[in-house]
Amino acid sequence: MSDLDGVKSVLITEAELSAAISGMGKILTEDYRGKKLLLVSVLKGAFIFMADLIREIQLPCEVDFLCVSSYKDGVASSGRVDFIKDITRDLSGYDVLIVEDILDTGLTLSEVVRHLSGKGARSVRICTLLDKPSGRRAEVFADYILFTVPDEFVIGYGLDCAELYRNLPYIGIYDKE
Numbered sequence: 001m002s003d004l005d006g007v008k009s010v011l012i013t014e015a016e017l018s019a020a021i022s023g024m025g026k027i028l029t030e031d032y033r034g035k036k037l038l039l040v041s042v043l044k045g046a047f048i049f050m051a052d053l054i055r056e057i058q059l060p061c062e063v064d065f066l067c068v069s070s071y072k073d074g075v076a077s078s079g080r081v082d083f084i085k086d087i088t089r090d091l092s093g094y095d096v097l098i099v100e101d102i103l104d105t106g107l108t109l110s111e112v113v114r115h116l117s118g119k120g121a122r123s124v125r126i127c128t129l130l131d132k133p134s135g136r137r138a139e140v141f142a143d144y145i146l147f148t149v150p151d152e153f154v155i156g157y158g159l160d161c162a163e164l165y166r167n168l169p170y171i172g173i174y175d176k177e
Ligand code: XMP
Pocket: 045, 077, 100, 101, 102, 103, 104, 105, 106, 107, 108, 109, 152, 153, 154, 155, 156, 159, 160, 161
């Protein structure tokens, strides 16, 4: 497979990703100074974003991961979310920042926020690399958004199509043809 097979166009370049993540790291460094920061991401799509973002945060922080499975009827998410891997720690005293790849329907994140909010955290906020507002079906608001994307299926930089393309260093629009 050539690198560009399945990519209709590049939407966000590697340089644009890197500049935005560096800027977000500075904002988070100010906002979470003096707090007990725990970054939690939902596997697998956000793993590259998480890895790059934590290196731009100049504070002590901890990292954890959740793994969820959302049941799909056809291509649409049903909204039912099972926690396949949960975080194990008690969240008392932590300021939790959920690190997500894309906020689309919002069905997954609304469940994740509800789940984590029940574990005693001081605060639970969302930082999403991409926001696709046209897809929204549940009321979820991200506190930090790096890029807003159009109503297209996007791949790369952790995001997949049938598990492929996660290794692209940029965000591309998937070519459905
Ligand atoms: P929602 O907000 O719909 O998103 O519950 C749940 C997860 O679905 C994936 N997703 C996408 N993955 N391109 C992708 O590669 C997309 O355009 C896209 N939209 C949603 C993603 O893993 C997200 O966390």
